[in-house]
Amino acid sequence: MEKIDTHCHIIPSGWRRWCEQYGWDKPDGMPEIPAWSPESHIKLMNQLHIKQSILSITSPGTHLKVGDVELARRITRETNDEIATVCRQFPDRFKFFASLPLPDVDGSMEEIDRMVGQEGCCGFALMTNAEGYYLGDPRFDPIMQKLNEHKAVIFMHPAQCCSIDNPGADKPLPQYPTPMLEFFFDTTRAVVNLLLTGTVSRYENLTFLVSHCGATLPPVVERVARFSGVLLKDSMQLSSNQVKEIFRTRFYFDLAGMPFPDLIHGYLRIGSAGRLLYGSDYPYTPGNMVEALSDTMDEGLRDLVDDKTRKAIYSGNAQALFGG
Template identity: 25%
Template sequence: MENTPVTSPTTGGHAGYIRIATEEAWATREITDEWRRMIDAGEGGPGFLGMVGHYMTSDADRPRFVRAGLEDAGELRLAHMDAAGIDHAVLALTAPGTQVLDAARGVGIAANANDELAAAVERHPSRFTGLAAVSFENVPAAVAELERAVSKLGLRGLIVNSHIRGRYLSDPEFWPILEAAEALDVPVYLHPNTPNDAMIGTMQEAGLDGAVFGFQVETSLHTLKMITSGVFDRFPRLRLVIGHLGEALPFWLYRFDYMHQGMVASRRYPSIKPLERKISEYIQDCIWITTSGMPAREPIMFTRKMVGDDHVMYAMDYPYQYVPAEVEMQDELPMSLTEKKAFFQDIAIDVFGLDAKAIGAV
C-alpha cells in the first residue's frame, strides 16, 4: 500500500482527533451458548450453520481470536484498542444476533444482552458506546425493548443483523420498530448476515457466502428493498448506517436512478412504486457509511465523493478484522486535519449522539 506512516497510532487525540470505531462486534455468553446448541441440533439453516458454525467451533487461529474478542468487553478488547490507537468503540451484538431465534427465545436474550452491554458502557464510559438488540419476531416487544434500552439504559441506536429469517425491514410489519427509532432519534445500523436460505446455495458452493461477497449482496439488497418500499418517505428522519463502504452501493448510483425510473414508468413490477426522490438521494441523505474492513484509500475517497464527505466515517470491524496497520492506512488518507477529525470523530459523535466531552473528543 502507498502512504506508510512513520509512527503507529496512539490513543488520546495526539493526531488532532480521537478515533471512534463504529462497527465493533460483541456477544454475550448466553447467545453464543444458544448458537452452539442450535449448531449441535442442526438448526438455523445453511447460512447460520456455515458462518456461525465455523466461528463457534473451529480451532483455527482466526475463529479462536474472534471468539475471544466477541465475548470480551473489558481488558482484552481495551488492550487491542490501545494497540491500534482506537479511543472509542461502538459495540453491537454480532450477526446473526437474535435473528435466527424465535420470539420465545429472542426477546429475553436481547434484553439480557442490552443489560450486559449497558453495564460494560457504565464500566468504561469513555471507551464504549452500545447499540440495542431486539427480537424482531415480536414487534410490540421489540418497540418496548428499544425504548427501554435507549431511554433507561442509555444505548445509542439499534443493531439489525440484516434479514429476519428471510424477511426484511421493507416489510411494513417491522415499520413500528423503525418508527420508534426515528422517534427516539437514534440510528439503525444495518449489519450484514449471510444470504437467506433462498439465495445462499450457489454462493456457498463457491465459498462466496460470507464477508468475501455474500454479505455485500445480502445487505445491499436489504438496503435497496428499504428504499424502494418507501421506508424513507414514511420515516424521513430515520438514519440508517451501513458498513463496508456502503456494500458497493455508491458505485451504482446513476444506474439505480436510471433503471428505477424506467421500471416505475413501465409498471413492470407491482412492488416498484414511485418514490418522492431518486434512489441516489436516499443513499446520499438518509444513509451513513462506515469503512469497516475497507481501509484502502481509493475506494474511501471515491465513496466520499459519491455520497458526501459528511456521510462517511471510520470503523474497524473488530474482532473479525483486527489489523492495526489498517488504522495507519486511514490516518494517511489525503484529507486535511479538519476532514480527518470529522471522519474519525465528529460524524460518529453526531450520528450516534455521543457525549463529546465524556469520550475525550478533541
C-alpha cells in the same frame, strides 16, 4: 489522531453460549467466534488512539432458532442487559447499539421501549435481513414508526442472504465465508429496499448507518435509479442525484471492511466525506489486522482529504451524530 469506533463488536458470554447451543459456533462460515474481553478491547483502543467504541452484536443477531419467538426475545433481553452492564463498568470507553429480535415485530416493539433511554444506548443494531425479510419490508413498518418517534440511529449490519420460504437454505457459494462477498451484497439489498419501498422518505427522523463504506452500492446507484422509473409510481421515482442527496443527508457510512485503496473512491462518487465514520470491525477482524488496516486507512485518507476532514471522519462526525 483520536478516533471513535462505530463498527466493532462485543461477544457477551451468554450470547456465545446461545450461539454454540443453536449451531452458530462457526458463524457465517468463519472458523470460530473470536475471543473478546473488555480489557483486550480497551488495550487495542489505547494502541490505536480510539477514545470510545460503540459495541454491537454482529450476524446472526439474537434470533438464533427460526420461528422460536420466545427464545429470541429471551436471548435479546439477556444480551442487551449483559452489554449494558459492560458499558456501565466502562462508561468512558464503551457505548452500544441494542439488538432487536427481528423478524418478531411485537417483541421488537417491546425491546425498543425497554432500551430507549438506557445509559450508553446509542441506537439499534438491525441485521440487513431477518429470516429473509429485508429492512424496508412493510411488516417492519410499526418498528420503523416507533424508532422514528425516538429519532433513532439504525446501525445496519449485514447478515447471510436467505429465503423467506426456507431460511435455513444454503447461502450462495457456500464454500466461501459469508463476510467475504455476501455481506456486501446483502447490505446493498437492504439499502435499495429501504429506498424503493419509501421507508427512508416516510420516516424522516431515522438516521441509517451503513456498514463497510457502502458495500456494493456505488456501482449500482444509477441502475437502481433508472429501474425506479419502471417499477414505481411517478411520486416515488428516484433519480441518481436524489439517491446521492439522501445518502448525504440521511445516511452515514463506516470505514470497516477494507475500503482502501479502491472502494473509498467509489463511495466518494455517491457520498460525502462528511458522512464517514471510523470502524474497526474488531474482534472479527483480529487486532493485528486492525492495526495494519488503520495504517492503510490513515495513508489513504491523507491522500484524499485535509487534516480537518480526516479528524472529522475519525471522531468529529461521530460526535456530531451521537453527542459527546
